[in-house]
Amino acid sequence: MAIKQWRTFLMPYQQAVEELKIKFKSIRREFKFKNEYSPIEFVTGRVKEVASILEKVKKFNISMDRIEFELEDIAGIRIMCQFVDDIMKVVNIIRKRKDLTILYEKDYITNVKESGYRSYHIIIKYPVNLSIGCKEIISEIQIRTLGMNFWATAEHSLNYKYKQHIPGNLKTKLKQAADTVYKLDELMTQIKDEIRDAQRLFDVKSHIVSNITDALTSLISLGGIKEFTNYQIQLTTLIEIGDINQLNSLLLKIQRDIDKYKKF
Structure with a gap:
């Protein structure tokens, strides 16, 4: 062909x-x-x-x-x-x-x-x-x-x-490696609920951070430069050590400032 x-x-x-x-x-x-x-x-x-x-x-x-x-x-x-x-x-x-x-x-x-x-x-x-x-x-x-x-x-x-x-010696090691991989898979399955919870938490946190970033973009476009700088510092800290409730609280503060600037 x-x-x-x-x-x-x-x-x-x-x-x-x-x-x-x-x-x-x-x-x-x-x-x-x-x-x-x-x-x-x-x-x-x-x-x-x-x-x-x-x-x-x-x-x-x-x-x-x-x-x-x-x-x-x-x-x-x-x-x-x-x-x-x-x-x-x-x-x-x-x-x-x-x-x-x-x-x-x-x-x-x-x-x-x-x-x-x-x-x-x-x-x-x-x-x-x-x-x-x-x-x-x-x-x-x-x-x-x-x-x-x-x-x-x-x-x-x-x-x-x-x-x-x-x-032959390489085949034996490969077989041992395959069995080890499967044992690892089985162990990971036993703790999958914990892993999934951690992944869900990460996804939720990432979503909130994305919303905060969008809100900050809106805030600075409305002229809230001083507030933007302050919130940006807070966000950087919360990404490292904050929890979801703290991030949500920050998002609400930013949204209130956005509403305030829109009224002007």
């Missing part, structure tokens, strides 16, 4: 990746908008490089005219979660979607690979609307924790270096 043919072939896969990334990022934004915890931490995606496609075609003896039917991961989406139990929440979100069809699922968290690899894979069929009509693309969605992703990235790099033949 010539370069131009490859570009044409891969174009719908690129479109599928971009659309799916936007949709899953939107789910995260929806949770945040409703001030709810999002099981999706962040989303990435990629289309397989031609060299990687050809390598896999050779490895599995796939004929060129069967690539789009037998290679499931030409288009790949990766969804990262903070905690292990978030993974199934994301899986259930995907299962309920009407804009894609799940072909099958592979649970490498319950059924850990011999190497130590853990992740949840969902193979989907996703319709892409092109100028010539609708084309269904087979894509792979991987759902894993940040720790699992760190380990998988390291293993992928080593497999690339050693051409899929990682030395």
Whole structure:
């Protein structure tokens, strides 16, 4: 296949990746908008490089005219979660979607690979609307924790270096590392409520600080230069050592001064 043919072939896969990334990022934004915890931490995606496609075609003896039917991961989406139990929440979100069809699922968290690899894979069929009509693309969605992703990235790099033949002693250390990562994930899950409370507190504080900054901008535009300087000093102190109630109190003071200047 010539370069131009490859570009044409891969174009719908690129479109599928971009659309799916936007949709899953939107789910995260929806949770945040409703001030709810999002099981999706962040989303990435990629289309397989031609060299990687050809390598896999050779490895599995796939004929060129069967690539789009037998290679499931030409288009790949990766969804990262903070905690292990978030993974199934994301899986259930995907299962309920009407804009894609799940072909099958592979649970490498319950059924850990011999190497130590853990992740949840969902193979989907996703319709892409092109100028010539609708084309269904087979894509792979991987759902894993940040720790699992760190380990998988390291293993992928080593497999690339050693051409899929990682030395035995290195394999043993990798397996030990994978088990350690999973133990850490389990420990973090046990304190997830504390972590989520801390994150919510941070989000609320950040929102109030943003409102204060906007209010200060309005105040100085109305001529309250002296008050602005005083409040700016207070804000700097409260960001470091203040609590939410103190920040809210400062915001109310600024808003009262804004109302006072508007009356002049």
